[in-house]
Amino acid sequence: MLLATWNVNSLSVRLPQVLDWLAANPVDVLGLQELKLTDDKFPQLEIESAGYHSAAFGQKTYNGVALLSRHPMRDVVRNLPHFADEQARVISATLDTPQGPLRVINAYFVNGQAPGTDKFAYKLRWLAALSQWVREQLQQHPRLVLMGDFNVTPDDRDTFDPVGLAGTIHHTPEERAHFQELLGLGLHDSFRLFEQPEKSFSWWDYRMLGFQKNRGMRIDHILISDALKPLASACHIDRAPRKNKQPSDHAPVVLTLKD
């Protein structure tokens, strides 16, 4: 069973790449972020033709998330129930897989701009609300996955310049403490369950030849619950789509679970 997350930075622009990628990588579940389109413009038919059920939660211009699944989905929840938010950032659903139900939370975490800004304060409030939601969901769904664009580097290993970028956005102690809090709920960073190449990143700046110089960050993650941890057999970042013409600035992260 394969699960993946990918910030596509506009699904309108990236749909052909998503369909190509799914044809080459027929994952069971794909969480998408930054759709940047409203639900009436969501390409449900094209995705269905590729063999996927879908549930979308979009908005105009910014944000927007969706879950694509080869297995039927139910109990879809949009955004964080106890956190009023104008921004479409979270979609949760239960997938009925042959191995049993799997709860998947797919999120586009707040960027936060810079410490000390209103956006950063919003990020910290949003992170606290997310933790509460994940805590509740874990109580009901032991087989749980939290995937998405976290906009947090968990560790100094996860950034190209840990010294120069120390304390800047995506690298602050507050953001990393929230990441640890998620792990403390009983989740595991599936990427770090396996040996990985040094300087493994999932995002690279479009500017200044970021990808070519591997000046990136690992900010896209797939966290899995205690019950799923023994089933994880591999996790990798697929850099291939970043080499496409008109790429997203993010690359997909792919997790393999044993059946």
Place this chain on the structure above:
DNA sequence: ATGACGGTGTGGCACCGA
């Protein structure tokens, strides 16, 4: 210190992302 690149919306640019 700033902008660099790319997407959107709307407009001749500004805003946002990370």
